[in-house]
Amino acid sequence: MNIERELTAPMLLRQHAAHETLSGAWPESLEADFPVSMAVSALSEISAWPGYAPTPLESLDGLATELGLGAVLYKDEGPRFGLGSFKALGGAYAVMLLARKWLADRGHDAATLDEIRSGKFAEALKEMTVTCATDGNHGRSVSWGAEMAGCRCVIFIHAEVSEGRKTAMEAFGAEVRRIDGDYDLSLKVSETEAEANGWYVVSDASWPGYMEIPRDVMAGYTVMASEVLAQTVAPPTHMFVQAGVGGFAAAMVARFWQTLGAEAPRTVVVEPELAACAIESARQDKPAVVPIHEETLMAGLSCGEMSLVAWPILAAGCSDYLTVGEEGVGPAMRLLASGEAGARITAGESGVAGLLGLMAVSSHPELKTRIGLGPDSRVLLIGSEGATDPEIYRSIVGDLAA
Ligand SMILES: Cc1ncc(COP(=O)(O)O)c(C=O)c1O
Structure with missing residues (x-):
């Protein structure tokens, strides 16, 4: 070999x-x-x-x-x-759990992931936006999860992420924004934008205060x-x-x-x-x-x-x-x-x-x-x-x- x-x-x-x-x-x-x-x-x-x-x-x-x-x-x-x-297993699953929690906080206590997938709460979930920074695979999973849950999704990618990987995320209905910088900068931008707009960061990375x-x-x-x-x-x-x-x-x-x-x-x-x-x-x-x-x-x-x-x-x-x-x-x-x-x-x-x-x-x-x-x-x-x-x-x- x-x-x-x-x-x-x-x-x-x-x-x-x-x-x-x-x-x-x-x-x-x-x-x-x-x-x-x-x-x-x-x-x-x-x-x-x-x-x-x-x-x-x-x-x-x-x-x-x-x-x-x-x-x-x-x-x-x-x-x-x-x-x-x-990655399909991680980001998408976290989006679904987050959607369930988001619904529970708004009085839909007993929503199951099955019901969320079936579109039962689609009208309400249009108000929820998830975001993340990615080099491709995690963002694809988050976009897919957002599509499954019926919520909005904005993904940040850095300068080196290939067009092919960008298109794959857009295919799930995500809005993909390319920033002029590296991964760490895209992560910071996703956090700042989330903070400013009331979006939810679904990251595979963790830092103090962001573990769940x-x-x-x-x-x-x-x-x-x-x-x-x-x-x-x-x-x-x-x-x-x-x-x-x-x-x-x-x-x-x-x-x-x-x-x-x-x-x-x-x-x-x-x-x-x-x-x-x-x-x-x-x-x-x-x-x-x-x-x-x-x-x-x-x-x-x-x-x-x-x-x-x-x-x-x-x-x-x-x-x-x-x-x-x-x-x-x-x-x-x-x-x-x-x-x-x-x-x-x-x-x-x-x-x-x-x-x-x-x-x-x-x-x-x-x-x-x-x-x-x-x-x-x-x-x-x-x-x-x-x-x-x-x-x-x-x-x-x-x-x-x-
Ligand atoms: C294909 C692939 N393998 C392995 C990893 C590593 O996973 P982690 O960042 O959780 O260590 C990644 C992360 O994006 C990945 O895309």
């Missing part, structure tokens, strides 16, 4: 993940902020949405053999609700882990999971830990060298901010600030952090498109980061041993997006595109 596999980037190994030291159980301190009941409700609500189907869990047997592993499982989020990424909605977003993401548990006889022993603000990784870690206790997979958090706020948080042992000097090709992971909701879960449950360079992204996408790894998969730029992490560690015998990767390992990767921008995808994958 033709792919760059040398580990050149920093890897941070901490002594133990907490589930190895705290007798395995999901700790009460984490349960208080991110209870099991949130994950249970998310699965029961989201699985009732039209078009719901668990995403495929592919077995990459060719890759497992090549890397000397028992199994490599790839959860392909490309088909998720026709939105192209796992990002927590709902993460609850939506746990559906992926719940599905994996139902799709496997023996759960994964390891998971390589990519991070932007860390919400995705934390949701996966939480749900496995809640369900499997000490048997939860050992998790390696993987992020671009150009936006490495998770490894920096691990180094500092607190949520860290890093400057973004250059945009990574892995657009969804281009976040410089660790989520405050995600960090306590990652800090307690995850010991290993790895950064990856840009050069492996194209080859990894082509490897999956070719079918050589064991299945033909359409994977977007941010979707392959976990695979890049696994390949990097596998090229390093000492690290591989320290992480406990070997012939008995069942490694889970989450292909967090498909071709969310088909033009960029084709430009990278060329004739291999399905």
Whole structure:
């Protein structure tokens, strides 16, 4: 397989993940902020949405053999609700919960998400506007959720977001405004505009005083882990999971830990060298901010600030952090498109980061041993997006595109 596999980037190994030291159980301190009941409700609500189907869990047997592993499982989020990424589970779910709360505050106490979807409160919900800043995937989910709920939606994107990603949000009826600046500026503008106009920010990032909605977003993401548990006889022993603000990784870690206790997979958090706020948080042992000097090709992971909701879960449950360079992204996408790894998969730029992490560690015998990767390992990767921008995808994958 033709792919760059040398580990050149920093890897941070901490002594133990907490589930190895705290007798395995999901700790009460984490349960208080991110209870099991949130994950249970998310699965029961989201699985009732039209078009719901668990995403495929592919077995990459060719890759497992090549890397000397028992199994490599790839959860392909490309088909998720026709939105192209796992993000469909988060922003849209948070919009629906917010719509329910908004209605309750206006005297419609018993509105269910089903009723909201059916349009029963459409007239009232026209008065509610949601907003967010996005590099594409989260905004697509929020726009879709707003369309489902029947409320208004204004999305802020930064200068580098592709036209394809903008159009995809407009297709759900969102008004998309492009600002002249980077992601952080678009976030600030969304907050200022929300404040000035009485709109509601539905962000996947969190900051002091803004934790509830990002927590709902993460609850939506746990559906992926719940599905994996139902799709496997023996759960994964390891998971390589990519991070932007860390919400995705934390949701996966939480749900496995809640369900499997000490048997939860050992998790390696993987992020671009150009936006490495998770490894920096691990180094500092607190949520860290890093400057973004250059945009990574892995657009969804281009976040410089660790989520405050995600960090306590990652800090307690995850010991290993790895950064990856840009050069492996194209080859990894082509490897999956070719079918050589064991299945033909359409994977977007941010979707392959976990695979890049696994390949990097596998090229390093000492690290591989320290992480406990070997012939008995069942490694889970989450292909967090498909071709969310088909033009960029084709430009990278060329004739291999399905
Ligand atoms: C495709 C994809 N994968 C992974 C992530 C990372 O998620 P998080 O920012 O919650 O860490 C994102 C975030 O936008 C994404 O779009």
